[in-house]
Amino acid sequence: MVQYFRPPLDASFAALSDTTRRGVLEQLGRSDASITELAEKFHMTLTGMKKHVGVLEQAGLVTTEKVGRVRTCKLGLRRLEEEAAWIERYRQLWDARFDELDKVVEELKRKEKADGRKKRK
């Protein structure tokens, strides 16, 4: 819970690596909610949900405000831009890498053919 400092991408990807927390984000995308409401929706104790919200808050994905006895949770400022960008970059790398491998395979096939011809000659 303390999590003194983690690179932001580490923290947000870690926050996203739990089904419940992704669900909470989706829920908050539809409407703000109190800890109690979230705990009920996700079949969990208040304390348990509070911890999840804490993780999301640390990652900048959620902000909360307590008014009276109710703490209301909303989406935070982080819009997953860096995360989307990292993944996009990776996908480009991946595509390039597999294209390259395809070329190598093609090259091998061509050589094989040439070899076959040589041998047959």
Added chain:
Amino acid sequence: MVQYFRPPLDASFAALSDTTRRGVLEQLGRSDASITELAEKFHMTLTGMKKHVGVLEQAGLVTTEKVGRVRTCKLGLRRLEEEAAWIERYRQLWDARFDELDKVVEELKRKEKADGRKKRK
């Protein structure tokens, strides 16, 4: 390390939540590498790197093959499509949500003005 079963998004986001592992993916995007090579590049013991590769492998992000005494690591089949899609969907939710809030704020401002006029009347 065992990780019997985790929803795929859980596993891949968890795999991405570590700087070293993201680095390994970027490296493998440039060229395949042995465990030893990766361990050196990331200043870590062989055993330590082997664990990271294990996590990436479980998440489908890396595949490995051992030939002789060398285990070679390459990018796996998972291209982060579901991950990109989840994040994209979230960003749309986020935008919609904040547009909505903007409207609410506008509405409040308009009412305030109207109230002001009433009181002054």
Added chain:
DNA sequence: TAAATACTGAACCACATGGTTCAGTATTTC
């Protein structure tokens, strides 16, 4: 065949995670 290389598995460490219960405190509500 001896030595070097490359990995592997077990065991350990400190700390994080995802949950719980229990015992509060602060705020409403009746």
Added chain:
DNA sequence: GAAATACTGAACCATGTGGTTCAGTATTTA
């Protein structure tokens, strides 16, 4: 003012994480 509500913090639990060391095994190389 008593009771209900909403949260909070501490403590606990089992398991996971990110690393290590140490003691192997298997494969090359000289």
